[in-house]
Amino acid sequence: MQFDVITLFPEPIKAYFREGIIKRAQEDNLIEINVHDLREWTDDRHQTVDDKPYGGGDGMVLKVKPIYKAVKEIKKEEQKSRVVLLSPRGKQFQQKIATNWSNVDQLILISGRYEGIDERVAKYIADEIISVGPYVLMGGDLPAMIITEAVARLIPGVAGDEDWLENKTKEKGFRAYPQYTRPEVFETESEEWAVPKILLSGHHQKIEKWRQDHQDVIE
Numbered sequence: 001m002q003f004d005v006i007t008l009f010p011e012p013i014k015a016y017f018r019e020g021i022i023k024r025a026q027e028d029n030l031i032e033i034n035v036h037d038l039r040e041w042t043d044d045r046h047q048t049v050d051d052k053p054y055g056g057g058d059g060m061v062l063k064v065k066p067i068y069k070a071v072k073e074i075k076k077e078e079q080k081s082r083v084v085l086l087s088p089r090g091k092q093f094q095q096k097i098a099t100n101w102s103n104v105d106q107l108i109l110i111s112g113r114y115e116g117i118d119e120r121v122a123k124y125i126a127d128e129i130i131s132v133g134p135y136v137l138m139g140g141d142l143p144a145m146i147i148t149e150a151v152a153r154l155i156p157g158v159a160g161d162e163d164w165l166e167n168k169t170k171e172k173g174f175r176a177y178p179q180y181t182r183p184e185v186f187e188t189e190s191e192e193w194a195v196p197k198i199l200l201s202g203h204h205q206k207i208e209k210w211r212q213d214h215q216d217v218i219e
């Protein structure tokens with residue numbers, strides 16, 4: 001699967017994806033992540049990507065032309081792709097959206113900045129408008145990284161094999177349950193925190209039942 005992030009600040013995103021599991025997944029050719037500087041699609045010597053809003057108001061608005069040119073060049077028409085505009089005005093991102101997007105060939109994420117993005121991007125270029133939560137950030141770079149990681153981990157081999165994915169998602173949504181590791185008992189100054197005995201029993205059916213009883217389903 002291919003991820004393409006369009007941003008004004010590519011280096012922090014590139015740096016994040018040069019580490020850990022995501023780095024290995026790219027090296028193993030399970031996923032491809034491309035981070036594009038929007039200024040590459042400007043046509044003036046100052047590489048202008050924004051301008052004052054019509055009707056007045058504070059701040060600057062990202063222009064439609066560079067974004068249109070970027071998406072037109074990046075998007076692979078012969079493949080199944082989604083173009084996503086990241087905006088606090090969008091639908092809130094959920095696990096089921098990540099699951100749906102893990103089945104496409106290419107995911108293009110448009111990261112906003114400044115006061116906003118020309119509305120024609122939302123109306124004519126983006127397939128979906130997505131927010132990562134009911135709050136406002138300074139831009140869409142962190143949401144782009146969040147979404148890329150959430151979708152990438154659902155690609156077989158990235159965070160686990162197909163059996164692992166099936167086990168994690170066989171219920172509605174994504175199963176998450178409490179996890180423990182050594183030491184069996186952790187002693188603080190005033191008390192002991194012990195691992196539930198059922199997890200030490202070696203009885204796999206009882207352990208699975210305990211996990212089902214204590215799980216959260218992330219939709």
